[in-house]
Amino acid sequence: MSARGLTWLLVFVAALLVPALGSRFYTFLANDVIIWALLATSLNLLVGYTGLVSFGHAAYFGVGAYVTGILMKKLAVPFVLAWPAAGLFGAAFALAFGFFCVRLTRIYFAMLTLAFAQIVWAICFKWNELTGGEQGMPEIPYPDFGWLERVGAAVPLLSWRTAEYFYFLTVALVAASLWALHRIVTSPFGRMLTTIRENAERAEFIGVNVRRYELAAFVLAGAFAGLAGGLFGIFNRGVFPDFAYWTKSSEVLIMTLLGGMGTFLGPSIGALVLILLNQQIVSYTEYWPLVLGTVLVVLLFGFPGGIAGAVGVLAGRLFRWARSA
Amino acid sequence: MPDASFVFAQSLSGLTAAMFLFLIASGLSLIFGVLRVLNFAHGAFYMLGAYLAYQSMLWLGPGPGLFWIAALGAALGVALLGGVVERVLFRYLYGKEELYQLLFTYALGLILSDVAKIFWGTQQKSVSRPPELAGSFSLFGATIPQYNLFIIVLGPSIALAFWFVLQRTRAGRFIRAAALDRETLGALGVNVDALYTWVFMLASFLGGLGGALISPMRATTPGMDTEVIVEAFVVVVIGGLGSLWGTFLGAVVYGQVLSFGILFFPRFSIFAVFALMAAVLIVRPWGFLGRPLR
Amino acid sequence: MLEVRDLVKVFDGFVAVGGVSLDAPRGSIGAIIGPNGAGKTTLFNLITGHLRPDRGHVKLNGRDVTGIAPHDLCRLGVGRSFQRTNIFPRLTVFENVQAAFLSHRGRGWNLVAPVERLYRAETEALLESIGLADRAGEIAGFLSHGGQKQLELGLALALEPEILLLDEPTAGMSATETREAIRLIERIARERGLTLLFTEHDMEVVFSISERITVLHQGRVIANGPPDEVRRDEAVRRVYLGERH
Numbered sequence: 001m002s003a004r005g006l007t008w009l010l011v012f013v014a015a016l017l018v019p020a021l022g023s024r025f026y027t028f029l030a031n032d033v034i035i036w037a038l039l040a041t042s043l044n045l046l047v048g049y050t051g052l053v054s055f056g057h058a059a060y061f062g063v064g065a066y067v068t069g070i071l072m073k074k075l076a077v078p079f080v081l082a083w084p085a086a087g088l089f090g091a092a093f094a095l096a097f098g099f100f101c102v103r104l105t106r107i108y109f110a111m112l113t114l115a116f117a118q119i120v121w122a123i124c125f126k127w128n129e130l131t132g133g134e135q136g137m138p139e140i141p142y143p144d145f146g147w148l149e150r151v152g153a154a155v156p157l158l159s160w161r162t163a164e165y166f167y168f169l170t171v172a173l174v175a176a177s178l179w180a181l182h183r184i185v186t187s188p189f190g191r192m193l194t195t196i197r198e199n200a201e202r203a204e205f206i207g208v209n210v211r212r213y214e215l216a217a218f219v220l221a222g223a224f225a226g227l228a229g230g231l232f233g234i235f236n237r238g239v240f241p242d243f244a245y246w247t248k249s250s251e252v253l254i255m256t257l258l259g260g261m262g263t264f265l266g267p268s269i270g271a272l273v274l275i276l277l278n279q280q281i282v283s284y285t286e287y288w289p290l291v292l293g294t295v296l297v298v299l300l301f302g303f304p305g306g307i308a309g310a311v312g313v314l315a316g317r318l319f320r321w322a323r324s325a
Numbered sequence: 326m327p328d329a330s331f332v333f334a335q336s337l338s339g340l341t342a343a344m345f346l347f348l349i350a351s352g353l354s355l356i357f358g359v360l361r362v363l364n365f366a367h368g369a370f371y372m373l374g375a376y377l378a379y380q381s382m383l384w385l386g387p388g389p390g391l392f393w394i395a396a397l398g399a400a401l402g403v404a405l406l407g408g409v410v411e412r413v414l415f416r417y418l419y420g421k422e423e424l425y426q427l428l429f430t431y432a433l434g435l436i437l438s439d440v441a442k443i444f445w446g447t448q449q450k451s452v453s454r455p456p457e458l459a460g461s462f463s464l465f466g467a468t469i470p471q472y473n474l475f476i477i478v479l480g481p482s483i484a485l486a487f488w489f490v491l492q493r494t495r496a497g498r499f500i501r502a503a504a505l506d507r508e509t510l511g512a513l514g515v516n517v518d519a520l521y522t523w524v525f526m527l528a529s530f531l532g533g534l535g536g537a538l539i540s541p542m543r544a545t546t547p548g549m550d551t552e553v554i555v556e557a558f559v560v561v562v563i564g565g566l567g568s569l570w571g572t573f574l575g576a577v578v579y580g581q582v583l584s585f586g587i588l589f590f591p592r593f594s595i596f597a598v599f600a601l602m603a604a605v606l607i608v609r610p611w612g613f614l615g616r617p618l619r
Numbered sequence: 620m621l622e623v624r625d626l627v628k629v630f631d632g633f634v635a636v637g638g639v640s641l642d643a644p645r646g647s648i649g650a651i652i653g654p655n656g657a658g659k660t661t662l663f664n665l666i667t668g669h670l671r672p673d674r675g676h677v678k679l680n681g682r683d684v685t686g687i688a689p690h691d692l693c694r695l696g697v698g699r700s701f702q703r704t705n706i707f708p709r710l711t712v713f714e715n716v717q718a719a720f721l722s723h724r725g726r727g728w729n730l731v732a733p734v735e736r737l738y739r740a741e742t743e744a745l746l747e748s749i750g751l752a753d754r755a756g757e758i759a760g761f762l763s764h765g766g767q768k769q770l771e772l773g774l775a776l777a778l779e780p781e782i783l784l785l786d787e788p789t790a791g792m793s794a795t796e797t798r799e800a801i802r803l804i805e806r807i808a809r810e811r812g813l814t815l816l817f818t819e820h821d822m823e824v825v826f827s828i829s830e831r832i833t834v835l836h837q838g839r840v841i842a843n844g845p846p847d848e849v850r851r852d853e854a855v856r857r858v859y860l861g862e863r864h
Contacts, residue, residue, distance in 0.1 A: 115603040122596040198707035204689040293435030
């Protein structure tokens with residue numbers, strides 16, 4: 001197995017071991033980070049790989065959360081159907097919205113993604129019958145872990161609380177989703193996306209139907225965002241309209257930038273750092289926006305490649321220094 | 326079917342809201358038109374205008390004519406802040422990728438809004454109406470506060486003044502030229518850097534003025550910046566980024582849609598506003614009166 | 620092979636191209652020249668689908684391709700290079716050319732195969748033939764200007780074109796670089812039996828390799844024919860050299 005494959009395996013195992021630390025809080029934090037990592041990576045498919053800056057990615061996150069929530073809570077649909085539905089609806093909304101968005105460029109594109117996201121938010125906020133309106137939908141049920149619990153009763157090592165079963169499920173599902181996303185970005189399709197990012201005009205003239213590829217990227221990103229949302233609604237013990245509000249979109253955009261748009265794992269690192277930082281800062285002071293804003297400014301002026309970028313540069317320098325020594 | 330005077334009153338309230346939005350959105354549009362930056366921090370300038378007006382009123386105390394001094398002072402204070410921000414920070418933004426510009430102004434907005442929280446806390450602040458305009462008129466059977474009427478008249482007056490400056494003065498010509506071609510203007514010997522700072526200060530002044538003037542009507546609280554910035558975006562998109570009369574028109578349309586939406590379709594009013602924004606972007610991205618971007 | 624008839628393009632009242640017709644027979648080498656602003660790049664943009672003409676048509680091997688989208692046109696055998704170097708700056712030289720192969724051979728919609736393994740041999744062979752094999756791993760944006768122009772040629776060639784449209788292929792090059800570039804282009808055109816149509820400012824280049832020259836002035840064709848004829852043409856001399864000659 002390659003060095004990279006080994007690293008991934010280690011991270012995966014480490015993630016699975018978090019509940020063994022015995023703290024519900026750590027498990028909660030890890031669960032949060034992992035879901036946001038998926039959301040941020042899905043956004044990076046658009047921003048980092050295709051060069052499309054979307055300000056409304058939270059819309060698909062919200063759609064996914066509400067779809068899974070409504071199916072599981074109101075219609076008692078099992079998780080195994082309700083979760084993929086989140087991805088499907090995320091993709092469907094992305095298709096409908098993306099069709100119009102990819103016809104625009106730059107600022108207008110960003111504004112339209114924002115407008116569509118606010119439309120989704122407005123619907124979630126006001127359609128009381130379907131979405132619970134301003135109050136949202138609290139108490140989304142966990143997936144049915146009955147069979148796992150029976151196994152756990154028999155084998156002591158595998159006996160966990162429901163929240164922890166859900167954590168394991170999240171790790172497995174997010175790992176699978178990230179693996180799929182990785183396959184996509186390292187495929188010929190992914191390479192076509194980077195040509196669009198680098199030089200859309202040139203891409204047209206090597207036969208790339210730019211609009212069609214951009215729409216495809218938009219739909220894929222929306223699908224995975226929906227999947228993340230489906231998980232988050234359950235994790236959060238409730239689905240609320242602010243999942244789709246534009247400030248959520250900016251949060252995930254910041255994570256992507258913080259970790260580094262130029263690498264696959266950058267956004268995941270950004271999610272980890274941002275959530276941990278938030279956790280720490282919020283316990284000391286109420287001025288989290290001030291800290292976040294400052295971090296962002298420092299990042300933009302000093303480290304445009306994000307953490308992954310800075311690490312890469314540092315690693316490169318160390319490598320060259322080691323070679324020359 | 327609601328009666329005519331009620332509809333009239335609702336329309337006027339929509340116009341009042343529109344004029345405040347116009348003040349803020351015109352600054353946003355100006356910054357975008359000339360500096361080519363979409364300034365997310367503009368909402369924070371608006372909020373600071375309100376807080377500074379509140380603070381000035383605390384210092385000056387109640388009394389005839391003092392509100393106007395407070396409002397003007399607040400707007401000037403915000404303009405000064407804008408100038409500093411532009412000089413020190415924005416310089417580094419021009420020419421950078423759009424994503425960085427957007428995120429930077431967003432970060433600035435975060436910082437400024439927390440700074441306001443540090444100075445003034447999280448409790449609502451209120452400012453009393455200036456005694457000169459504390460009464461109300463009766464018009465077509467509806468009761469209109471004098472202050473609202475003042476705002477409704479002020480809006481177009483400022484728009485006209487703005488238009489006059491842009492079209493008929495030398496400074497205005499420079500501003501329009503800078504919006505079209507910054508490099509050539511610089512090559513002609515105009516100090517474009519200073520021009521940019523002045524434009525930013527003017528835009529900040531308008532935003533701060535909007536906040537100061539709205540403080541007698543609405544409570545000043547944290548969060549008013551994020552609320553207003555999205556509204557301002559809707560307005561400039563509908564009217565056309567970089568167009569003065571477009572912004573005015575966009576504000577008026579927005580105000581009417583919102584106030585009548587709330588009246589007739591209360592559940593759809595927010596949705597309607599964003600649907601309008603999306604529709605404009607789909608059909609005519611540069612808005613009613615804007616020009617297509619290169 | 621390529622037939623252009625009466626192309627017209629007007630921008631806000633300004634006539635950029637005012638009724639241009641020309642032919643590029645199979646296997647020929649043709650040049651389009653004219654002073655700055657004569658409409659050469661606009662003409663190219665019209666032929667290659669980047670702009671829609673207001674009037675007129677373009678036919679490729681008898682098939683009407685007027686206004687076809689660029690991504691479709693290049694599948695019909697048209698290759699193009701641009702005036703301002705147009706490559707994928709942050710990809711490596713290898714990845715640049717490989718991308719062209721991926722797109723051209725129809726693998727662009729493959730979402731699962733690992734991309735490194737595809738078309739290695741073809742990419743390396745092409746890089747060899749345009750002289751960039753030793754720089755395959757370099758980031759394209761860091762190549763010299765001449766190197767980037769070579770890469771651009773490589774991108775066009777990866778599409779297996781029948782006709783190459785080159786917009787100022789030697790712009791910004793020194794005399795030596797120009798000679799090398801032209802030698803390369805001519806060799807490749809002959810090797811692959813390509814039809815060549817290019818725009819140029821460098822008269823030495825134009826007169827040395829073209830079989831026919833079309834002269835544009837203010838959006839109209841003022842001369843069209845073999846180099847000797849064009850050299851002696853009255854209208855051309857007036858435009859280039861002023862009234863005195």
